[in-house]
Amino acid sequence: MALDDRKSHFTFVGTRPNRPDGLDKVTGRARFGADVTAPGMLFGAILRSPHAHARIVRIDTSKAEAHRDVKAVVTRADFADVPFKPGLEGEFWNVLENVMAGEKALYDGHAVAAVAASSALAARDALKLIEVEYEVLPHVTDVDKAMAPDAPVIREGAADYSVPEGMHPNVVRYHESGHGDVEAGFAEADLVIEDHFVTEATHQGYIEPHACLASLGADGKGELWCCTQGHWIVQKTCAALLGIETAQLRVTASEIGGGFGGKTTVFIEPVALALSRKANRPVKIVMSRSEVLRATGPTASASMDVKIGMKKDGTITAAQGVFRLQGGAFPGAPGDMTAMCAFAPYNLTNVRQVGYDVMSNRPKQAAYRAPGAPMGAFAVESVIDELCKILGLDPIEVRLKNAAREGTKASYGPTYDRIGLVETLEAAKDHPHYSAPLKPGQGRGIACGFWFNHGGETSVSLALSEDGSAQLMVGTPDIGGSRASMALMAAEVLGIPYENIRVTIADTATLGYNDVSHGSRVTYASGLATIKAAQHAVEKLCERAAAKWGIPVDAVKWENGCAVPSGPNAGDFDPLPLAEITADMGRTGGPISGHFEATPEGAGVSFGTHIVDAEVDPETGKTSITRYTVIQDAGKAIHPAYVEGQFQGGAAQGIGWALNEEYIYGEDGRLQNPVFLDYRIPVASDLPMIDTVIVEVPNPGHPFGVRGVGETGIVPPLAAIANAVSNAAGVRMRQLPMSPPRILAALKGNG
């Protein structure tokens, strides 16, 4: 896509106006997933497997169906009985298998049946009337054990072309990449460290549980309201799973209380639609927190081996990593992403990375901010920290010495365009945090992180009103302040105030397909489309001015919200403001709108560097984060307060992942901690003020230079915190989370 409209001086972009959804959210006017009702609405509830792995021998729903409050019961048969569109395979099949079990229950919490009843209580009670006979099978929940020869097979034939012969059937995808000769590189090193690292699965931890209201008639026409990061993928997936035409299902995205990648797929929505079709009434389903933790996507857990060679001067001579990720009972663990991102910050002559996607009896993993990247960074940045420590080198200087820059051949293959890693490292070196003294018992950690970012299918429309205000329709749910940044970008092009623009997340009937709000793509891709849509409207505004003035349209230009003659030869006319043109638009050619749709392919990769101070209590093993600084390249910060919020959010979630959050499975394969009391996400008192530094190295692929910022911020924290804790405790921490019992065990093991 040609970008001949690059801009570097801004009026509105870079300011910090109030968020447009602020009043709605603080007054309770905002409508989230569970906030809607419909006449005649029923309440749905889902029966879940108590077993980690079991054959479903028989399901008897007759008693539930006979109950007077129950209006419909569905099982997998209610999906399989409908004539599927041809091609329900691959990920659609996996999603169907996940939202309603087929022959086997594959994890603790797997849906096996659902009811719709006249009250939520009646629905829950009716679940007890459903009789399921299970044949319990051997299970496995650990990634290394799932790869072992004696591991129970979760599904034969799930592996794709990439898996080498002889691997266990639970290994379903394999990735290998790199360049140079790592063995020769290790031979050149003065010091080689090889170490093993483990991370546990964590949940995205969004505050709003999944919720939806579905209505589907026998005519195949439906309406669905749900909290999601992408309602077009919901529309497409539900239509496929229910055997209806995509366009007949209209999906509206609610306000969303967090997603972080976990709301990029469906869980309850097809079930609510199936119940509604059977009961011929609207059906609402709201998940409990326990259901969210047991049955919606946590991230993958990982087992990793990293080996790095370094010369005494800090030059990395070779790097190698093996990354094994389990993603539950379905293909999809991002072992390939872990492998490709792990060494991406460095300019390496010799590098090799291997990634495994492994199935186990856990819930189907879902994306979580930069899926796969934080684990790999934890392993790699820990080894680099240890090398620096033994060789007596400054960790920032070593990273600067080896840093990737424009022209570097990336560890994952291509040559980098303009990137901003060095700028983040220089900013870290110069930041007062890096030179601040530490108190006894404290340690400091540094880590870098990388994420690809994404473009994706995007469609945006803008319509001007007669009073000169503008309504902007975008298709990407606002998960991080995008309504504000879209309005700022539109204001910049139109030259009208931010407050005069209302941004709406349009439903699936209003715009063409929009990819999910993921991959840090929204400010980049919807932003690019917003700029182009606004420019499209400006072209029409200029045409109306040209017609009014009786001069050629190329003699008119747009400046500060007005049409003006493009030069002294174009004629002598007073500037014509946007509102004067729109006031007459009905009589000068009709409504004025702008539209743009494309799949922008210039997202621009992003890097960050984090500095963390941690204090470890040797009595209790508790870690306190005493200071935290995030430095990240945003390309161009459209609304800097939101960019800082993304940086802080990544760090906060990283602190949880590093210190406390983990999925704990018992010997029976059941999740032991499916409530927030036992699954401990950070609360305000766990966090210091998280300082931020926005670095701006413009992305050549965006008119204003934007790079996505939503994901990179969670890549360095696990590593930076582990380095800080290891330095504070005097012992290398190789397993996350670094919860008090693990810290105490490490201190004891260290004598």
Place this chain on the structure above:
Amino acid sequence: MVQVQAATTGELLRELVRLHPQLQAPIDAGVSVAVNGRIIAAGLSEPIPEGAEVYLMQRLRGG
């Protein structure tokens, strides 16, 4: 390193499969194409300039 003649990412993938049928499975599974370092996640109509560095990667996903 393989050599094919192609002016767009779509042509590139078609030519690769024609000359190297064993690439059908990985390409069907999803690939991204980096052209001079710019990662094209899925687009088939992106131009490939003369002499550009082209690199195939497993398709990227995000959260």
